[in-house]
Amino acid sequence: MALCAPPSNPNTLIVKYSIVSLLRNAFSHHEQWPLAWRSPPPKPEYDVVIIGGGGHGLATAYYLAKEHGITNVAVLEKGYLGGGNTGRNTTIVRSNYFLDANAHFYEHSLKLWENLSADLNFNVMFSPRGVLNLAHSHADLEAYSRRGNAMRVNGIDAELLGLDEVRRMVPLLDCSAEARYPVMGGLLQRRGGTARHDAVAWGYARGADSRGVDIIQQCEVTGFSRSGNRITGIDTSRGHIRAGKIGLAVAGHSGQVAALAGLRLPIESHVLQALVSEPVKPVLDTVVTSGAAHFYVSQSDKGELVLGGDLDMYNSYGQRSNLPPVEHAVQSLVALFPCFSRLRMLRTWGGVMDMSMDGSPIIGKSPIDNLYLNCGWCYGGFKATPASGWCFAHTIAQDRPHALNAAFTLDRYAQGRVLDERGAGPFAWAH
Amino acid sequence: MMLIHCPHCGARDVTEFTYGGAGAARPADPAAADDPQWADYVYMRDNPRGLHDELWQHSAGCRRWIAVRRNTLTHDVIATARPGELPPR
Ligand SMILES: Cc1cc2nc3c(=O)[nH]c(=O)nc-3n(C[C@H](O)[C@H](O)[C@H](O)COP(=O)(O)OP(=O)(O)OC[C@H]3O[C@@H](n4cnc5c(N)ncnc54)[C@H](O)[C@@H]3O)c2cc1C
Ligand SMILES: [Zn+2]
Numbered sequence: 001m002a003l004c005a006p007p008s009n010p011n012t013l014i015v016k017y018s019i020v021s022l023l024r025n026a027f028s029h030h031e032q033w034p035l036a037w038r039s040p041p042p043k044p045e046y047d048v049v050i051i052g053g054g055g056h057g058l059a060t061a062y063y064l065a066k067e068h069g070i071t072n073v074a075v076l077e078k079g080y081l082g083g084g085n086t087g088r089n090t091t092i093v094r095s096n097y098f099l100d101a102n103a104h105f106y107e108h109s110l111k112l113w114e115n116l117s118a119d120l121n122f123n124v125m126f127s128p129r130g131v132l133n134l135a136h137s138h139a140d141l142e143a144y145s146r147r148g149n150a151m152r153v154n155g156i157d158a159e160l161l162g163l164d165e166v167r168r169m170v171p172l173l174d175c176s177a178e179a180r181y182p183v184m185g186g187l188l189q190r191r192g193g194t195a196r197h198d199a200v201a202w203g204y205a206r207g208a209d210s211r212g213v214d215i216i217q218q219c220e221v222t223g224f225s226r227s228g229n230r231i232t233g234i235d236t237s238r239g240h241i242r243a244g245k246i247g248l249a250v251a252g253h254s255g256q257v258a259a260l261a262g263l264r265l266p267i268e269s270h271v272l273q274a275l276v277s278e279p280v281k282p283v284l285d286t287v288v289t290s291g292a293a294h295f296y297v298s299q300s301d302k303g304e305l306v307l308g309g310d311l312d313m314y315n316s317y318g319q320r321s322n323l324p325p326v327e328h329a330v331q332s333l334v335a336l337f338p339c340f341s342r343l344r345m346l347r348t349w350g351g352v353m354d355m356s357m358d359g360s361p362i363i364g365k366s367p368i369d370n371l372y373l374n375c376g377w378c379y380g381g382f383k384a385t386p387a388s389g390w391c392f393a394h395t396i397a398q399d400r401p402h403a404l405n406a407a408f409t410l411d412r413y414a415q416g417r418v419l420d421e422r423g424a425g426p427f428a429w430a431h
Numbered sequence: 432m433m434l435i436h437c438p439h440c441g442a443r444d445v446t447e448f449t450y451g452g453a454g455a456a457r458p459a460d461p462a463a464a465d466d467p468q469w470a471d472y473v474y475m476r477d478n479p480r481g482l483h484d485e486l487w488q489h490s491a492g493c494r495r496w497i498a499v500r501r502n503t504l505t506h507d508v509i510a511t512a513r514p515g516e517l518p519p520r
Contacts, residue, residue, distance in 0.1 A: 038433045251513065253476070253479075253480075255478030255479075256478070256479075256480045259477075259478075259479075264475045264476065264477065264478075265475070265476070265478070266473075266474040266475055266476065267476060267478060267502070268452075268453075268476050268478050269478055269480070291438065304476065313449075313450050313500075313504045314450045314485070315453070315478070315483055315485065316446075316503050316504075316506065317480040317503050318503070318505065318506055319502045319505055322433070322446065322506075324446050329495075357473075357476075378432075413473075413474040413475075414467060414470035414474070415469055426473050426474055428476070429450065429452075
């Protein structure tokens, strides 16, 4: 979970993080590091206001400044940076999608991840340790070979593993014939992995701030003033702010904030939980997921096993955990890895997901002329963070989508162009 | 733990139920409804942070569909009834 941001210091100097600055600061016992970003009071007016200081909003501000030269920008966050889903997720990064639009978008994101620490001069600890989807049946194997082939046609790495290869790669997995979920093989994306969630928010915040973006925390958006089909200003808990263009990136609160602007969205909010075990020595060096068990696990750099499973399966804005899905996740863990049965669980938490009706995101224009939407991330928006900000910045700056997000429009639902990876139908909680 | 009071069986654990989503009304005259009306019914949601009227099936009990009024922030179950019979707010 994220830490609170340090108090404001108007005299922040941007320091390039390097071995030299590390050594220099060692002499002052690391007590003189400047703050990573300013915390200025809001100005009365900005060219662009981004609502939501999660990874997506901060990345959008960063790329607006870096790629499009738009720097009179504010990011408004009602709590603290990354205190939403960015600081609550299980940090899995991958681009193993079947549909072309998703595949190209998430692959662009993965390519940005691969160079993100260098680009931001901030270590986001991207760790391409591989993401392995287990196949438990012939049908699973068929589906994974189909998905893997689609990925390779799109130029994305994918390997179909047999049982022996899975066993060698994940020695603690129960691959025996008696296993509760017999393993028959798996689909591996070696370039996938994990990253440090807080660092992504902080790195983008620092990068945006150093280019002139105002990052304003403890600033809740409570309403909009309209003139014709435009929004002219934003009511916030820190006063009224005029804005030329507005980008909405509030994830699980999209329905609530869109309603302030009179919009309904094809989105439901649902709680998703995760939990971690007590830390242990390195035992699992890849991400293991099981579609059959609705479960996935990886090991954090601190040694904790990070477990995730299903949604609670009913509309919820409660950012907290409830026992039934926790029990399900632990049962799945022990079924797949009987050797973990005596591990104690350390903590559980929940985040509010913006579940879209086809499981794919919306990045694009809205029915209001100068309001842009970034929402519908379901459980997969952390890995999307770089490409989401990159495409959203392009869409806001140019007033039209980039080719990479052209399919992610709001009107695709009415037009029958839904992007439903699983073919699960219009049930937000089924994706 | 969330308890839902099934109008037929009494208070039961949430794990006995399957969620059916917001009980939006189908267009009254399906043949007359146009594409935007259908798209609205199938895809668009109010998604409130607060009171929400929804359908649940008591799938591990009497298997009947019931209407539930619930607070999506606190998870408090405010009222349950047969479908269409929730009291007005
Ligand atoms: C348990 C869990 C596990 C997950 N695991 C993964 C995973 O392994 N891989 C993956 O890719 N994704 C995962 N996700 C999904 C991922 O976390 C999200 O999709 C992603 O972080 C969304 O980023 P964001 O910046 O859009 O949203 P957020 O980080 O939620 O940011 C939105 C911000 O908007 C702010 N806000 C809301 N309302 C207002 C308002 N009125 N005014 C001002 N600010 C407001 C919020 O405070 C919040 O900080 C997981 C999510 C959860 C909860
Ligand atoms: Zn019943």
